[in-house]
Amino acid sequence: MSDIKKFMYVNRTAPYGTIYAWESLEVVLIGAAFEQDVSVAFVDDGVFQLAKGQNTTELGIKNFSPTYAALGDYDVNKIYVEKESLEARGLTIDDLMDLKYEDEDDDWAEKDSIHVVTAAELADILEQQEVVFSF
Amino acid sequence: MKFAIQVNEGPYNHEASVSALNFVRAAVDAGHEIFRVFFYHDGVNNGTRYTTPPQDDINIVKAWSELAEKHNMDLVVCVAAAQRRGIVDEGEQERNGKDGNNIAPGFRISGLGQLVEAGIQSDRLVVFGD
Amino acid sequence: MSTLHTVNKSPFDRSSLETCLRLAGKGNAVLLLEDGVYGAMKGSNASGMVEKAMSDVSIYVLGADMKARGVDESKIIDGIKVIDYKGFVDLTVENDKVNAWL
Numbered sequence: 001m002s003d004i005k006k007f008m009y010v011n012r013t014a015p016y017g018t019i020y021a022w023e024s025l026e027v028v029l030i031g032a033a034f035e036q037d038v039s040v041a042f043v044d045d046g047v048f049q050l051a052k053g054q055n056t057t058e059l060g061i062k063n064f065s066p067t068y069a070a071l072g073d074y075d076v077n078k079i080y081v082e083k084e085s086l087e088a089r090g091l092t093i094d095d096l097m098d099l100k101y102e103d104e105d106d107d108w109a110e111k112d113s114i115h116v117v118t119a120a121e122l123a124d125i126l127e128q129q130e131v132v133f134s135f
Numbered sequence: 136m137k138f139a140i141q142v143n144e145g146p147y148n149h150e151a152s153v154s155a156l157n158f159v160r161a162a163v164d165a166g167h168e169i170f171r172v173f174f175y176h177d178g179v180n181n182g183t184r185y186t187t188p189p190q191d192d193i194n195i196v197k198a199w200s201e202l203a204e205k206h207n208m209d210l211v212v213c214v215a216a217a218q219r220r221g222i223v224d225e226g227e228q229e230r231n232g233k234d235g236n237n238i239a240p241g242f243r244i245s246g247l248g249q250l251v252e253a254g255i256q257s258d259r260l261v262v263f264g265d
Numbered sequence: 266m267s268t269l270h271t272v273n274k275s276p277f278d279r280s281s282l283e284t285c286l287r288l289a290g291k292g293n294a295v296l297l298l299e300d301g302v303y304g305a306m307k308g309s310n311a312s313g314m315v316e317k318a319m320s321d322v323s324i325y326v327l328g329a330d331m332k333a334r335g336v337d338e339s340k341i342i343d344g345i346k347v348i349d350y351k352g353f354v355d356l357t358v359e360n361d362k363v364n365a366w367l
Contacts, residue, residue, distance in 0.1 A: 136357075136358050138357075143367070150273070150299045150300075151273075154273070154298060154299060158350060158354065160350070161349075161350035161351050161353065161354045167354065167358075259357050259358070259362065259363060260362070260363065261271075261357060261363045261365070262363070262367070263273075264365065265274075265367055
């Protein structure tokens with residue numbers, strides 16, 4: 001079994017205006033099969049990717065936001081949202097999707113995957129990572 | 136050191152591909168190994184053999200193909216991103232019923248797993264993008 | 266662990282440099298390349314933010330991208346080191362990982 005590395009996927013773009021949000025999610029999902037120690041961070045406009053109530057019907061393109069709910073099933077449950085980015089955009093955690101995972105180490109108890117962290121906390125988390133993917 | 140390189144943008148529209156090319160050349164000159172260069176998002180457009188840039192400017196696609204040949208470098212174009220943007224090799228042409236293919240020499244089309252694997256197997260991942 | 270952060274966009278165009286400096290760890294290195302080299306200039310609206318950060322991080326700028334844009338070394342903030350691509354490679358080796366702020 002090869003070494004497990006701490007992987008961090010950083011998301012800083014809004015959804016739909018560019019493809020980075022969706023195509024980065026595809027990497028996270030495929031990457032889950034490689035069983036690394038995965039974290040995902042949402043910073044700056046990236047926080048908008050987790051907004052509730054996305055509806056693309058009138059635009060005529062795919063609404064990929066339901067895919068975030070699947071992250072828990074892929075063992076991706078360290079989802080960090082920067083507090084300063086939320087506040088700058090007038091958002092709170094209540095504006096975001098409710099992402100959950102089942103903790104196999106705690107009798108499959110359902111827990112929140114999203115952790116709102118300050119810039120200082122996120123800086124510490126980033127410092128611990130070994131590989132950082134940017135999109 | 137073993138490097139994995141991720142290129143997120145196509146030739147000419149963004150500087151990313153040129154920055155990546157220059158970085159890769161410097162890394163090779165310094166004696167390092169390039170484990171893989173993975174082209175994602177519009178970066179897949181670096182893999183078409185049909186560009187005809189002006190004679191007095193860099194031929195970005197050719198520069199990558201030459202690097203691949205000279206150093207046996209692994210240049211991978213992401214299949215999902217390539218399908219969206221129309222970068223096709225013979226296998227994809229047949230699988231998806233296209234009337235031609237356009238992949239440039241030295242490039243191969245493969246899955247996102249190749250990017251993740253490169254992140255695991257390399258010592259450093261360097262990303263060039265918008 | 267020390268990180269090399271790269272910033273490739275102008276601070277007047279994107280918030281990438283600002284976000285990078287907000288999230289970079291003490292003792293980290295920051296390399297300005299491509300349009301990011303404009304963040305190295307003295308006397309701009311971004312200079313204060315960059316000068317302040319220099320007490321926590323080391324800042325480098327890619328000479329090839331400065332020259333391309335006609336940004337002379339005399340115009341950049343004191344203490345920012347101009348490096349070439351070889352220096353860029355060396356920085357990636359000396360630090361434990363690279364974090365690209367696009």
